[in-house]
Amino acid sequence: MSRYEWLLFLHLIGAFAAVGSAVVFSVLLLGADRVAGTQLTFLARRLWDVGGLLTLVFGIWLALDDYSIGDGWILTALVLWAIAAGTGVRLGTEMEGGGGERVRPLYAVMTIAVVALLVVMIYKPGA
Amino acid sequence: MSFAAVRPDSWNFPLLLHVLGAMVLVALLAVAAVVLSAALRADDRAGALRLAFRTLLIGAIPAYLVMRVGAEWVASKENLEDADFAWINIGYSVADGGLLVLIVMTVLTGIASRRAKRGDTPSGLVRWANGLALLLIVAYAVALWAMAAKPT
Numbered sequence: 260m261s262r263y264e265w266l267l268f269l270h271l272i273g274a275f276a277a278v279g280s281a282v283v284f285s286v287l288l289l290g291a292d293r294v295a296g297t298q299l300t301f302l303a304r305r306l307w308d309v310g311g312l313l314t315l316v317f318g319i320w321l322a323l324d325d326y327s328i329g330d331g332w333i334l335t336a337l338v339l340w341a342i343a344a345g346t347g348v349r350l351g352t353e354m355e356g357g358g359g360e361r362v363r364p365l366y367a368v369m370t371i372a373v374v375a376l377l378v379v380m381i382y383k384p385g386a
Numbered sequence: 387m388s389f390a391a392v393r394p395d396s397w398n399f400p401l402l403l404h405v406l407g408a409m410v411l412v413a414l415l416a417v418a419a420v421v422l423s424a425a426l427r428a429d430d431r432a433g434a435l436r437l438a439f440r441t442l443l444i445g446a447i448p449a450y451l452v453m454r455v456g457a458e459w460v461a462s463k464e465n466l467e468d469a470d471f472a473w474i475n476i477g478y479s480v481a482d483g484g485l486l487v488l489i490v491m492t493v494l495t496g497i498a499s500r501r502a503k504r505g506d507t508p509s510g511l512v513r514w515a516n517g518l519a520l521l522l523i524v525a526y527a528v529a530l531w532a533m534a535a536k537p538t
Contacts, residue, residue, distance in 0.1 A: 260535045268534035275530065278406075279413035286417050286441065294433045295424040302420050306413075377409075381402045382395075 266321045273313025274377070277343070280307035281373045284350060284366055292358070304351035311344050314376075331385045336376055343372035397463045404456025411449035412526050417441050419519040422495070422512050425502075435499035435512070442492040450488060454481055476532035480525045487525075491518040 260268075283303035291299055318336070322328045346369040353362050393401070418438050425434035457477065461467050466474060494515040498508040 264535040268531055271530055271534055272527070275409050275412055278409040279416060282410055282413035283417055286414075286445075291417075291421070291437055291441075294428070294430060294437045295421045298420050298424045299417065302416060306416075374406075377406060378402065381405065382398050 263321070263325055266317050266324065269313055270317035270321055273310045273315075273317060274380070276306045276310030277314055278310070278373055278377065280304075280310055280347060281370045284354070285370070287354060288363070288366055292354075296354075300351065300354045303354070307344075307347045307351065311340070311347065315340060326386070332379055332383050335384075336379050339372045339376045339379065343369055343376060346372065394463075397460060400456050400459035400463055402456075403452055404460055407449050407451070407453030407456055408526065408530075411446055411453055412523060414441050414446040414449060415519050415523050415526075418446065418491075418495070419516055419523070422516040422519065425498075425512055426509060431507070432499065432502040435495065435502045435508075438515070439492070439495045439499045442488070442495055446488060447492065450481075450485060454485075457481065471536070471538050473532040473536040473538070476537075477529050480529040480532075484522055484525055487518050487522055491515045491522070494518070 280303050283299055283306060287296065287299050287303065318340075319328070322330075322333050326333060346365045350362065350365040350369055353359055353365060418441050421434055421438040421441065425431050425438065428434045458467075461469075461474070494511050498511040498515065501508040501511070
């Protein structure tokens, strides 16, 4: 396996975990919090911790090795990542605290940012 | 300067469907695994098993279909339907075998849910379903490696 393939694999593992975090939060907000709220909140938070870290570290490494870090689509992805990270971490904290009125707006922003990240990564506009 | 290949625009939407379906599928398998584990200790065992069953039936199976349709669509765009590459064979094997395991897991969880509703403790069924969920997650990690490394 070449270095590019390793970096891509680890970046994709992170992307699966990051999107997985948004999916688990979705399941929680659909009512699963009544049955397994503690366990699923733990899962969603850890998935974001791992996914956010891996996508950022290996994404930047890939950008430096194989693309250009100044490309518009990469800068857009970094902004989206920051939005998803900020809202995702706060959402996890809110959910762990039993939820509240800020949960749904935080969830909406996180999910939109994560899906937009995936779209940008696949379409690579301007590359 | 860009060194990595940029694919034709017409491949992007099918690839997005394939990847998004796979991501949602794996996440819902993780949800099912966690809820099945919780069901072994939960006070509301029937509620937890009902959640696991619904997660698989109305979440994971549709996500699988999106992933699989996306895969076939991308393969046709790339003219790879009849290609004999290891990475494609690994992908098809995991996807097709995975569907069988997913169906078995859903049925086991459904039976366990019904038994729990009657007041039984279907621990064996729950452990089997949980083991299959973890097995599928590992299998999809192998498929992801194959998609990234593309061994021929």
